[in-house]
Amino acid sequence: MISDYLAFFVELPSSFKDIGSVIPSSRFLVNELVKAMPEKKEPIRILEAGAGTGVLTKKVIDLIQKDDEFHVYEINEKFSKHLEKLLGDLNGKASNVKLFNSDIRELKVEENEKYDVIFCGLPFMNFPPELVDEILEMLIKSLKEGGTLAYFGYLALPKIRQLYVNDKEKKRIKDVLAVLDKYKAKAKNSRRQRVYLNIPPAHGTFLEL
Numbered sequence: 001m002i003s004d005y006l007a008f009f010v011e012l013p014s015s016f017k018d019i020g021s022v023i024p025s026s027r028f029l030v031n032e033l034v035k036a037m038p039e040k041k042e043p044i045r046i047l048e049a050g051a052g053t054g055v056l057t058k059k060v061i062d063l064i065q066k067d068d069e070f071h072v073y074e075i076n077e078k079f080s081k082h083l084e085k086l087l088g089d090l091n092g093k094a095s096n097v098k099l100f101n102s103d104i105r106e107l108k109v110e111e112n113e114k115y116d117v118i119f120c121g122l123p124f125m126n127f128p129p130e131l132v133d134e135i136l137e138m139l140i141k142s143l144k145e146g147g148t149l150a151y152f153g154y155l156a157l158p159k160i161r162q163l164y165v166n167d168k169e170k171k172r173i174k175d176v177l178a179v180l181d182k183y184k185a186k187a188k189n190s191r192r193q194r195v196y197l198n199i200p201p202a203h204g205t206f207l208e209l
């Protein structure tokens with residue numbers, strides 16, 4: 001746990017735009033997000049985009065069965081090494097987990113490889129709206145019908161940021177929020193759950209296809 005925080009702090013100065021948070025998600029937020037896992041008897045396929053130091057990854061590994069498949073994408077090389085060690089330390093318990101030290105945009109999914117659940121930890125509010133659109137479109141296309149995309153964001157932060165940034169940045173934030181709303185509107189169901197016990201307080205958002 002301490003090593004998770006250390007790995008985060010060390011990477012922050014060089015990669016803040018990609019990381020988008022000062023510490024890993026709390027267990028309260030993680031526990032909320034994993035409610036997206038279906039209660040199913042048949043094997044399921046799960047994807048995580050932006051695993052960081054693996055707080056959610058560990059929880060998902062605790063919940064999956066041996067026939068399930070879990071793919072984990074992390075762009076940052078140091079975090080990927082940290083994740084590789086974490087998976088190795090699980091002594092075979094993670095044999096159905098595949099780690100990709102890669103941009104999530106490298107993901108290629110055939111029709112029969114779509115996922116039941118996709119967890120997305122990417123810091124959308126730091127990205128240009130076009131990138132958020134590209135990634136969300138790709139993730140939604142990679143979900144099975146009836147599947148769930150779960151992602152998180154920080155409560156009130158986008159509004160607070162808009163108070164002290166320049167006009168260009170204000171527009172970027174507004175446009176990112178509009179892209180997120182567009183995908184919420186496209187989903188069969190969308191719901192948002194607040195989680196105050198996180199730094200900063202967050203929401204889990206769930207889009208069901």
Ligand SMILES: C[S@@+](CC[C@H](N)C(=O)[O-])C[C@H]1O[C@@H](n2cnc3c(N)ncnc32)[C@H](O)[C@@H]1O
Binds near residue numbers: 018019023050076103
């Ligand atoms: C806010 S952190 C979330 C980490 C972890 N899921 C958590 O909840 O604590 C975002 C993570 O997304 C990764 N990331 C950013 N852009 C990415 C991309 N295009 N593809 C894959 N991972 C990416 C960052 O390196 C970082 O580890």
